[in-house]
Amino acid sequence: xxxxxxxxxxxxxxxxxxxxxxxxxxxxxxxxxxxxxxxxxxxxxxxxxxxxxxxxxxxxxxxxxxxxxxxxxxxxxxxxxxxxxxxxxxxxxxxxxxxxxxxxxxxxxxxxxxxxxxxxxxxxxxxxxxxxxxxxxxxxxxxxxxxxxxxxxxxxxxxxxxxxxxxxxxxxxxxxxxxxxxxxxxxxxxxxxxxxxxxxxxxxxxxxxxxxxxxxxxxxxxxxxxxxxxxxxxxxxxxxxxxxxxxxxxxxxxxxxxxxxxxxxxxxxxxxxxxxxxxxxxxxxxxxxxxxxxxxxxxxxxxxxxxxxxxxxxxxxxxxxxxxxxxxxxx
Numbered sequence: 001x002x003x004x005x006x007x008x009x010x011x012x013x014x015x016x017x018x019x020x021x022x023x024x025x026x027x028x029x030x031x032x033x034x035x036x037x038x039x040x041x042x043x044x045x046x047x048x049x050x051x052x053x054x055x056x057x058x059x060x061x062x063x064x065x066x067x068x069x070x071x072x073x074x075x076x077x078x079x080x081x082x083x084x085x086x087x088x089x090x091x092x093x094x095x096x097x098x099x100x101x102x103x104x105x106x107x108x109x110x111x112x113x114x115x116x117x118x119x120x121x122x123x124x125x126x127x128x129x130x131x132x133x134x135x136x137x138x139x140x141x142x143x144x145x146x147x148x149x150x151x152x153x154x155x156x157x158x159x160x161x162x163x164x165x166x167x168x169x170x171x172x173x174x175x176x177x178x179x180x181x182x183x184x185x186x187x188x189x190x191x192x193x194x195x196x197x198x199x200x201x202x203x204x205x206x207x208x209x210x211x212x213x214x215x216x217x218x219x220x221x222x223x224x225x226x227x228x229x230x231x232x233x234x235x236x237x238x239x240x241x242x243x244x245x246x247x248x249x250x251x252x253x254x255x256x257x258x259x260x261x262x263x264x265x266x267x268x269x270x271x272x273x274x275x276x277x278x279x280x281x282x283x284x285x286x287x288x289x290x291x292x293x294x295x296x297x298x299x300x301x302x303x304x305x306x307x308x309x310x311x312x313x314x315x316x317x318x319x320x321x322x323x324x325x326x327x328x329x330x331x
Contacts, residue, residue: 003284004050005131008152009037009138010112010145011055011066014269014308016092023093023102033069034308036135036168039270042309043277043298045074049284052076054125054152056111058085063111073309079125085111092269095239101268105172113141117148122155131280132156134191135166136204139183140173146183157190157225166276167196169203180204185223193228193283194219195276216249227251228283230292232275232299240265244300246275248292255289257296265303274302274310278317290321297321 014034017026041051053075057063059082066087071077088107095101107113126132134153139146156163165188174180184204188194201207201215207222209215216229228250235243245259278298282291297320302310 002050003130004052004128005041005044005133005280006052006054006126006129006156007037007041007133008054008149009035009135010088010107010110010141011035011038011053011057011070012088012090012107013062013066014090014092016094020094020096023091023104026093029091030306032307033066034270036137036166036273036276037133038070038075039273039308039310040133040277040280041075042070042073042311043274044281046311047277047281047314049281050076052079052125054079054120056081056083056115058087058111059083062087079120081111081115081119083111085109085114088112094267097238097240100239107141113145115144115148117144117151120148120151122152123159126152126156126159126161129156129159129161131162131164131284133164133166133276133280134187136168136180136184136200137170137173139187140170140180143176143178146178150187153187153190162193163191164193164276164280165191165195166272167194167200167204168272169196169200171203181206188219189223189225191223192225193230193279194226195230195272195279197231212247213249213254216254228288230279230295232272232296242268242303244271244296244303246292246296246299248279248288250288255292257292260296260300262300262303267306268303270308270310271299271302273308275299277310281314293321294318 014032015029018028038053041053045051088110091104093102138149207218230248232246242262246257248255275295278295282294297317301312
């Protein structure tokens, strides 16, 4: 049966220094578009899942270019709003070896941050939808974005749609006189699948634990609608050499993935979104352990692709899970 997934969140224009230059060296920037939730939608669209992304763009040429970017990758853009205002930006300086990557955000007062929640009929948008996905970035941006996210999650819950949330706690985003503990618990209480680690549980839910298993048990005791929790584990040897694995908690059981060596990383931005997309795809089509392995392999492949989006096929992910064709020249 054909599946449909709806995602909600801001899309930013990314400006990346070229040739591994530092900001103070660079006079040329490569342009990409990306956003945590939109990256998930693009991955899933690439895997033959019907996706729609909900956001807003400025009504000018750059906004329309971002609009076209989503449409080019097969994402339904019918509910995206165009209005006066600015596009959110971020600047990326990719790290190499022991030099860390740097990101500078310039997203204040963007069109998305001022979006009127009343513009959206969520019952109409979510009709025929199997899964709705949000992240903790959206409710951190502004009061109106937080309300928009709550409206969407509430409608999805009422319609019996599976809801996933990547908590994605980012301290610097919460600037509108609300704390995560005032906003996030209500959103998580309506969700079913949560991506987050122990730090996220503490900052967004006030839950402290010594182990991931203990943390998951405490989350489920307080928020019984959450039936699945997962998180990646990244060991950083250098900016361009990491090791990646993940864990998944469901039905009182902790599943652990294989560990991947990722040498010569091209671009780690969007790696977590690739994991999220892989987990959604896996949980829609596979058993839990298979879904976890699919998600990790999806994220690993993203680290070899420039830009925010994970432009790989289901077959490529499955081949990596099975250990087939790794790094070979395919003719």
